[in-house]
Amino acid sequence: MIVVKKVLNSSVVLVEKEGQEMITLGKGIGYDKKIGDIISDSSVDKIFLPIEAKKSSQFAELVAEIPMEFFEITKEIVTIAEEELSYKLNTSIYLTLSDHLHFAVERSEKGLNISNRLYWEIKNYYPKEFHIGEVALEQMKTKHQIELPNEEASNIAFHLINAQSGNLEDQDGLKKAKLVGTIVNMVRYSLGQEIDTNSVHYSRFITHVRFFVDRFFTNALLQEKEDELYRQMWSLYPVAMESATKVKNYIDQTYHTQIPENEIVYLGVHINRLMNHSAIDTN
Incomplete structure (x- = not known):
């Protein structure tokens, strides 16, 4: 039995199925539905995304944001x-x-x-x-x-x-988590403004920082230079690029390495996205 817990929009519904909270997606699946309604398992071609109960609202909001x-x-x-x-x-x-x-x-x-x-x-x-x-x-x-x-x-x-791999815990999880936390805190501090840490955009930013850290510790950083894109990013998004450069300088000094320009560009893109969508106006 699939029970509606929250309707995000006509195509995205938070449900409970066999004791597990899930996001259900399907055209028109949320139309005229309310909390407690039953959704037929065979009536609509659906996608089910299992989630942790404590993250359900945030996860559902992120899903609802994607067309x-x-x-x-x-x-x-x-x-x-x-x-x-x-x-x-x-x-x-x-x-x-x-x-x-x-x-x-x-x-x-x-x-x-x-x-x-x-x-x-x-x-x-x-x-x-x-x-x-x-x-x-x-x-x-x-x-x-x-x-x-x-x-x-x-x-x-x-x-x-x-998506082929399992969910095994990484033995290097602690050092990765530490670097992720350092990068995130540096970005928040360098932007000079509070960031809404409960927003879906913040969660997305964290995900991209984790990917960067994974590449860093597996020696899979993007190596080749793209000078035109690098200059374009500095022209369009100077604040985000300055923040990304501070992260680069920290990692270079701490780990005695050299972060490539492409990684700075990629990080800058996501910092700018966070600034545009998730900043709290404290003025």
Whole structure:
């Protein structure tokens, strides 16, 4: 039995199914529904995303912010992938890939192209996943009239690869968590304003910082330079880039390394997004 706990919009509903809180997505699934109503398990083609009860509201808000079309696209990609790869993917991909595609479209519309420096490795070492990414891009173009750069095939493949792994705890979790916390605090301090830590945008920013830290500790940082994009970011978003540069300087000095410009650009993009969407006006 699927019981409605909260209706976010006509396509996103927080429900309880067999004692587990879930986000349910489907066209019209929330229409004319209220708390306590029963949703038929077979009446609508749905996506279920299991979540922790204590994070349900925040998670639901994040899901509701992403246009339903991107979840539909992700579901199409997952269906193709599971048929081609012959195994089930982690349901977390419905959020991570949908969010990525939504953000990729936003970047494309603004003329910001962030290269995937693992393109060659993914294309050559994960040919099946890369091919699915290519098929997905073509399907997005013909079926949804959404055109993204060919490089996005490797990004889609990257999400498919991540969704194949389990949820094992990382032995380096403590040092990663420490660096994530340091970066986040540096950004909050350097911006000179309070940040709404309960917002979905803050949660998204944390996710991207975690990805950066993972790349850092696995020696997989984006190495090649893109001077034009770097200059463009400084011109468009100087405050965010200054904050990202402070993070770079800290890591360079603390870990005796050199963070590449591409990583500064990528971090700057997400800092700017956090500033635009999640800052609390304290004046």
